[in-house]
Amino acid sequence: LAKTTQPISMDSYEGQEVNITCSHNNIATNDYITWYQQFPSQGPRFIIQGYKTKVTNEVASLFIPADRKSSTLSLPRVSLSDTAVYYCLVGARGTGAGSYQLTFGKGTKLSVIP
Amino acid sequence: DTGVSQDPRHKITKRGQNVTFRCDPISEHNRLYWYRQTLGQGPEFLTYFQNEAQLEKSRLLSDRFSAERPKGSFSTLEIQRTEQGDSAMYLCASSSGGQSYEQYFGPGTRLTVT
Numbered sequence: 029l030a031k032t033t034q035p036i037s038m039d040s041y042e043g044q045e046v047n048i049t050c051s052h053n054n055i056a057t058n059d060y061i062t063w064y065q066q067f068p069s070q071g072p073r074f075i076i077q078g079y080k081t082k083v084t085n086e087v088a089s090l091f092i093p094a095d096r097k098s099s100t101l102s103l104p105r106v107s108l109s110d111t112a113v114y115y116c117l118v119g120a121r122g123t124g125a126g127s128y129q130l131t132f133g134k135g136t137k138l139s140v141i142p
Numbered sequence: 143d144t145g146v147s148q149d150p151r152h153k154i155t156k157r158g159q160n161v162t163f164r165c166d167p168i169s170e171h172n173r174l175y176w177y178r179q180t181l182g183q184g185p186e187f188l189t190y191f192q193n194e195a196q197l198e199k200s201r202l203l204s205d206r207f208s209a210e211r212p213k214g215s216f217s218t219l220e221i222q223r224t225e226q227g228d229s230a231m232y233l234c235a236s237s238s239g240g241q242s243y244e245q246y247f248g249p250g251t252r253l254t255v256t
Contacts, residue, residue, distance in 0.1 A: 062243040062244070070250075071247025071249060071250055072233075119243045132184030134182070
């Protein structure tokens with residue numbers, strides 16, 4: 029399974045843009061990059077997914093360079109409610125036909141400071 | 143639809159007892175996943191169903207764990223002869239399948255084995 033590496037923790041002030049970078053050096057050609065957010069005592073929540081270049085939705089942007097060995101999640105103008113753990117995942121084929129596994133690492137704990 | 147639901151939310155059991163958890167996915171989702179999460183770690187994949195077929199099972203999953211999805215709707219996860227190391231949050235997620243790794247997670251069942 030493809031492995032991801034991301035910072036253990038980050039601090040940011042309210043209103044700033046936060047960029048969390050994840051490295052995935054052995055990503056497979058057809059794997060997608062997906063980011064999840066998790067608050068304490070809740071299940072993870074899907075944020076964004078991409079394959080290459082840039083993807084933007086209403087909450088975040090995802091930047092993926094041409095070699096796809098890393099990706100950066102960008103959260104514009106964070107607020108206190110963005111304090112959470114953020115996971116970068118690379119999809120990996122499972123053993124069954126059409127199946128896959130999601131491998132979560134330890135994630136990045138983002139703390140937003142007033 | 144109100145999302146993925148799990149029952150019970152909390153379970154305390156004595157070592158050696160059997161426990162069963164239930165997950166009700168989003169109704170139109172044909173894929174259902176079980177994860178386990180311990181404090182400070184990301185969710186760990188356990189198993190995955192497409193409709194009623196169990197397509198993927200983690201090699202780390204003990205024989206004491208079994209999951210079913212008999213009619214392709216709700217799923218149950220049973221742990222036999224519980225051990226203290228089984229104490230964790232058990233998360234269920236569902237998805238509509240295809241290429242997307244967008245999964246919708248339930249609130250989890252917190253198991254404490256005494």
